[in-house]
Amino acid sequence: MKIGVLSRDQSLYSTQRLIEAAQQRGHEVEVIDALRCYMNINSDKPEIHYKGQELTHFDAIIPRIGASVTFYGCAVLRQFEMMGVYALNGSVAISRSRDKLRSLQLLSRKGVGMPITGFASKPDDVKDLLDMVGGAPVVIKLLEGTQGIGVVLAETRKAAESVIEAFMGLKANIMVQEYIKEAGGADIRCFIIGDKVIASMKRQAQEGEFRSNLHRGGSASLIRITPEERKTAIKAAKAMGLSVAGVDLLRSERGPLVMEVNSSPGLEGIEKATGKDIASLIIEFIEKTTAQHKGAVRAEG
Ligand SMILES: Nc1ncnc2c1ncn2[C@@H]1O[C@H](COP(=O)(O)OP(=O)(O)OP(=O)(O)O)[C@@H](O)[C@H]1O
């Protein structure tokens, strides 16, 4: 097969591992920078050109679209879909996953457990918003934050009000969430391929910190998840329409709560924590699904 990895940086761990695994399994791989693709949108023959050449020969695309290039990256992926090329995760599902508000709305509609979450755009109703999510302590998050930056724990109502007002004053989009104290600064990353959790790890925040992000000094370790956690993670990925996903859960008194569903989950942390060859499992999955996909043109979205 000829597989394209839609990635801006060939040297990234995840991209490297996918290239290695695909080659090991006898496939041809090419890394494509979405921002260097230009497209011809016409009704009889959609085309993608790349550095002066037309891209016509791919059987499957692995999208590894960074958050900062979601818009254009998804447009390129959509063009591949219109050409009948199989995409490991579809453009519609990826753009959905990049919008935290939309994602949580979708998950709640499907009955997936999550921390009580409020959104508002004006500071006028902050008091009622806080009551709605159960009062302090609360976690306040910038919608466009990543790697734990822009995630604040407000322990008192006064602190919460000031932080929310400050963010809103800066015209930042935020959400306010019930703080799941009993998670103890840990979350669980479930790595999904198809309809299975193929690996999971626990990330524990460092002493004195509630954010478990590895970028914030958290540490990863192996964990056995419960059947309920497994079921929840699978349901969340399915609700989002993602074949490959990283579902982040918090362990709460009322069971597993989904924090977010990632459509380009990194391989480094999870491969190192579990010792599993996840890149090869992804390629194997593509071999199976591409065969089923042949001929079907996906042009949704
Ligand atoms: N409601 C909550 N209750 C307890 N802990 C939380 C809550 N929300 C977030 N955390 C902790 O803070 C960390 C960062 O939060 P979150 O994952 O929402 O933001 P982020 O990592 O910046 O976003 P992204 O993963 O999209 O980059 C989580 O991994 C978790 O450890």
Ligand SMILES: [Mg+2]
């Ligand atoms: Mg996170």
Ligand SMILES: [Mg+2]
């Ligand atoms: Mg994320």
